[in-house]
Amino acid sequence: MAAGNTKSSQPxxxxxxxxxxxxxxxxxxxxxxxxxxxxxTGILQFAHIFLAGSYPYNAFLSGFSSTVGAFVFAAAxxxxxxxxxxxxxxxxxxERAFADxxxxxxxxxxxxxxxxx
Amino acid sequence: xxxxxxxxxxxxxxxxxxxxxxxxxxxxxxQQEALTxxxxxxxxxxxxxxxxxxxxxxxxxxxxxxxxxxxxxxAHQSFIVFRPQPATDAQAHLGPLVQSFxxxxxxxxxxxxxxxRFSRYFSRQPGAYDVELILGVFGAVTPIRYRLGTIDFxxxxxxxxxxxxxxxxxxxxxxxxxxxxxxxxxxxxxEIVHQFRPAEHMPPVLFSLGYSAVVLLPWPILLALWKWxxxxxxxxxxxxxxxxxxxxxxxxxxxxxxxxxAYWIKLRLLQTLAYALPLAIFTALVGRVAxxxxxxxxxxxxxxx
Numbered sequence: 001m002a003a004g005n006t007k008s009s010q011p012x013x014x015x016x017x018x019x020x021x022x023x024x025x026x027x028x029x030x031x032x033x034x035x036x037x038x039x040x041t042g043i044l045q046f047a048h049i050f051l052a053g054s055y056p057y058n059a060f061l062s063g064f065s066s067t068v069g070a071f072v073f074a075a076a077x078x079x080x081x082x083x084x085x086x087x088x089x090x091x092x093x094x095e096r097a098f099a100d101x102x103x104x105x106x107x108x109x110x111x112x113x114x115x116x117x
Numbered sequence: 118x119x120x121x122x123x124x125x126x127x128x129x130x131x132x133x134x135x136x137x138x139x140x141x142x143x144x145x146x147x148q149q150e151a152l153t154x155x156x157x158x159x160x161x162x163x164x165x166x167x168x169x170x171x172x173x174x175x176x177x178x179x180x181x182x183x184x185x186x187x188x189x190x191x192a193h194q195s196f197i198v199f200r201p202q203p204a205t206d207a208q209a210h211l212g213p214l215v216q217s218f219x220x221x222x223x224x225x226x227x228x229x230x231x232x233x234r235f236s237r238y239f240s241r242q243p244g245a246y247d248v249e250l251i252l253g254v255f256g257a258v259t260p261i262r263y264r265l266g267t268i269d270f271x272x273x274x275x276x277x278x279x280x281x282x283x284x285x286x287x288x289x290x291x292x293x294x295x296x297x298x299x300x301x302x303x304x305x306x307x308e309i310v311h312q313f314r315p316a317e318h319m320p321p322v323l324f325s326l327g328y329s330a331v332v333l334l335p336w337p338i339l340l341a342l343w344k345w346x347x348x349x350x351x352x353x354x355x356x357x358x359x360x361x362x363x364x365x366x367x368x369x370x371x372x373x374x375x376x377x378x379a380y381w382i383k384l385r386l387l388q389t390l391a392y393a394l395p396l397a398i399f400t401a402l403v404g405r406v407a408x409x410x411x412x413x414x415x416x417x418x419x420x421x422x
Contacts, residue, residue, distance in 0.1 A: 026346060033342035040335040048328055052320035094415070095408040102404070106373050110393075113377040114386070 027094070031078045035071055042067035058117045066112040070105060077101040128181050129190075129254060129261055130154055134174040136265060140167050158266030161245060164232050165271050172197070172228040172265070176220070176252060189224020194253035194260070197228050199246040202267070214238055214246075226252075232270070237285060240275040352414075359410050366407040369400030 021029070045064050054060055079085055080097035131154035140146040148162050154174075164170055179187035199214040214235065220226045232239070245267050252261040275282045320328075354360045373396060380389040 029346045030343060030348075033339060033346060036342065037335045037339035040338065041332060044332045044335070048332075052324060052328070053318055055317040055319065093412055095412045099404060099408055102370060106370070109374070109377050110380075110389075113381045116381050 025081075025083050028078055028082050031074055031081070035074045035078070038067045038071045038074065042071070056117060058115055062112045062116045066108060069108045069112075073101050073104045073108070076104075126181055126256065128179050129252070129257060130177045130179070130187065131174045131250075131261070131263060132177050135172070136162065137171045138162050138164055138168050138268075139171070140165070140169070142167060152265070155263060157264055161267040161269045163269045163271050166233050166236050166240075166273075168232045170228070170230040170232060170268070172230075172250075174226055174250075176224045176226060176254075176261075178224075178254070189222075190254060191220045191222050191224060192226065192252040192261075193255050194251075195220055195226060196251045197230075198249045198251060199268070200249065201242050202245050202247050232272075236272060237275070237281065239270040240272040241282065241285075243270055243272040243274055245269050354407075354410060355414070359407070362403055362410070363407045365403040366400065369396060369403060372396050373400070 024032075042064060045060065045067065049060060077097055077100075080092050080100075081094040134152040134154055136150045136152065136158070138146070138148040146165070146168065150158055150162070152158070175189050176192050177187040178190035179185065195218050197216050197218060199216075201213065216228075216230070218226065218228045246269075248265045248268050250261070250263040250265060252263070254260075277283070277286075354363050373393070376384075376389060376392055376396065380386070384392075
């Protein structure tokens with residue numbers, strides 16, 4: 001039964017990936033890859049706590065919050081640059097959204113460097 | 118007897134110590150002793166009601182390593198204590214007589230005690246007194262406690278029915294009642310010693326270095342994903358000038374990352390902000406030109422479609 005489920009789910013995942021590649025804007029895909037990168041980095045930082053403890057805690061908080069913050073900004077950029085969302089974000093051009101994304105990230109990383117210790 | 122005062126930086130001593138008992142009306146009563154610190158009187162001096170007790174000395178301060186000659190120094194706190202000995206149970210409540218005295222900046226100190234002024238005290242408990250000098254100097258943790266010796270106060274015993282004595286005794290009894298019985302639990306507490314927090318547990322250096330490499334693993338994954346998604350070469354800037362502008366824009370952003378790294382390692386916040394301001398203006402200007410170029414090409418491509 002379980003083997004049958006695995007077999008049937010494989011084509012489903014492949015189909016999902018194929019549809020995603022076909023129907024999603026390339027720029028959005030680039031942002032999605034960046035968000036996967038941030039998520040993996042955050043997971044590895046969090047795993048470090050269980051393996052080696054949380055000391056120095058401010059360094060962990062800085063690193064982890066930088067990945068979380070960057071993920072949120074990337075999600076905002078994805079919303080604003082996705083052509084499917086154009087009706088709701090018509091007043092914001094993708095270039096303007098990218099400039100906002102850069103500005104917010106620079107502020108975030110300044111705060112992170114300040115808290116890093 | 119604790120008659121020396123040392124600390125890690127300097128040493129305090131007394132020189133030219135003289136103790137004199139004289140009576141302006143009876144020169145024959147003059148007794149004088151020259152002492153060498155920290156020695157005491159060889160034999161007790163005798164003080165009577167009409168006498169004056171004069172004590173003079175110079176307080177000297179010298180570096181502990183004896184690199185400089187000793188020089189006179191003022192005692193910032195100076196007391197002379199007359200402690201009755203032996204005190205009978207009936208007389209114990211009198212307690213010691215403590216007097217402060219003045220000093221000069223040159224280190225010369227002088228005590229002039231006109232015995233008659235303290236007749237009310239000494240006549241209630243005539244007899245032998247231990248005399249001690251207590252001198253405190255800023256910077257010296259331990260004060261000088263110099264026991265001069267024994268002085269016999271040969272005073273006529275006060276009449277207990279004398280109204281002045283009765284009045285004085287009433288005042289003292291009232292004071293004792295206010296103070297209450299001596300507190301047996303009052304004692305010096307143990308010295309407070311700073312307790313250092315135990316060192317935090319740190320992973321081995323090799324583990325930290327290895328995990329740093331592990332945390333960098335998402336980077337090749339990101340690059341691989343971007344390569345898989347594909348970046349069209351046609352999206353690159355058309356003219357060399359725009360290429361340079363785009364390069365400067367990304368250079369400005371990279372400059373911020375390097376600036377933050379420098380802030381983390383050595384710079385202070387205001388220094389960082391001073392560098393960040395011109396960099397921000399530069400990045401904003403070239404970024405505006407570069408992103409306008411991107412927008413222009415995007416609109417052109419939409420029109421051509």
